[in-house]
Amino acid sequence: MEKISIENVRSFWEKNPLFQGESKYKPGTLEFFQEHRRVYIEDCFAGKLDNRIFPTDMTGTVLDLGCGPGFWTVELARRGARDLIAADLTHNALSLARMRCHLMGIQSGFSQENAENLSFDNDVFAHVNCQGVIHHTPDTNRAVAEIARVLKKNGTAVISVYYKNLILRSWKKIAWFGKILNKSGAALAGRGREGIFAQSDVNEIVRIYDGIDNPLGKAYSKKEFYELLSPHFNVDELFYHFFPARSLPIPIPGMIHKWLDRHLPFMIFARLTKKN
Numbered sequence: 001m002e003k004i005s006i007e008n009v010r011s012f013w014e015k016n017p018l019f020q021g022e023s024k025y026k027p028g029t030l031e032f033f034q035e036h037r038r039v040y041i042e043d044c045f046a047g048k049l050d051n052r053i054f055p056t057d058m059t060g061t062v063l064d065l066g067c068g069p070g071f072w073t074v075e076l077a078r079r080g081a082r083d084l085i086a087a088d089l090t091h092n093a094l095s096l097a098r099m100r101c102h103l104m105g106i107q108s109g110f111s112q113e114n115a116e117n118l119s120f121d122n123d124v125f126a127h128v129n130c131q132g133v134i135h136h137t138p139d140t141n142r143a144v145a146e147i148a149r150v151l152k153k154n155g156t157a158v159i160s161v162y163y164k165n166l167i168l169r170s171w172k173k174i175a176w177f178g179k180i181l182n183k184s185g186a187a188l189a190g191r192g193r194e195g196i197f198a199q200s201d202v203n204e205i206v207r208i209y210d211g212i213d214n215p216l217g218k219a220y221s222k223k224e225f226y227e228l229l230s231p232h233f234n235v236d237e238l239f240y241h242f243f244p245a246r247s248l249p250i251p252i253p254g255m256i257h258k259w260l261d262r263h264l265p266f267m268i269f270a271r272l273t274k275k276n
């Protein structure tokens, strides 16, 4: 397989910022951000944000790493983060995050950063928020080491990645069902993802989830995620969310979505404390 470079990753996300190509609204408008928030909470959390993602103490400097269009930056600020930096590999994500913060009356610093090689000094942040980012970068181990490096002693982080749930683990056996789903109209709209369920290779499903041209997406088992984090962090809690109900051909009741979010989640989250 061809080696994926950070420039491949940057180029994809520069052209395809999160939620662009999915929204009916112009990126950067209030309507775009409102729709993004609604879809994010509805689809990724079955209707309710999980407070375990937010640090209990917001007094220190917080880094939102891989901020994308600034969803978490705004949510962190709304919950009391006052000393906040939003960082992303791409200029376009930062520009969207800046517009979102401006529209919502939120103060934040912004910095273009590669998670694998952060420009910050050691021991500067009290908390790092990093949702759905490090599974897109070529050297994920290095990104985790960098997050630990920039955290202060006893600093905390919440990191999430794609989770190899039962569906992904069993895909070889159930790919035929995916093809039927695909024919019945199940798909993710926009970003060239219409054929996502017709894929036979599970790695392709994970990659195509963010767009047909996405160079890199990795999914982790619980054990793999733990092994990735534990050299640098005490893993305080692992928890799970995300069943993309919007990809189904018909709407499903909220109760069923909540059940799927709990029992067939596609994201794994870790609450972490830096090892001293």
Ligand SMILES: C[S@@+](CC[C@H](N)C(=O)[O-])C[C@H]1O[C@@H](n2cnc3c(N)ncnc32)[C@H](O)[C@@H]1O
Pocket (backbone or CB within 6 Å): 009, 013, 014, 017, 018, 065, 066, 067, 068, 069, 070, 071, 072, 087, 088, 089, 090, 093, 113, 114, 115, 116, 130, 131, 132, 133, 136, 137, 210
């Ligand atoms: C799926 S989006 C997630 C955005 C945001 N964290 C959220 O949850 O809404 C992934 C983001 O990670 C950024 N990204 C990918 N690799 C990165 C890296 N090595 N360093 C910093 N940001 C990166 C991309 O530019 C993109 O904005």
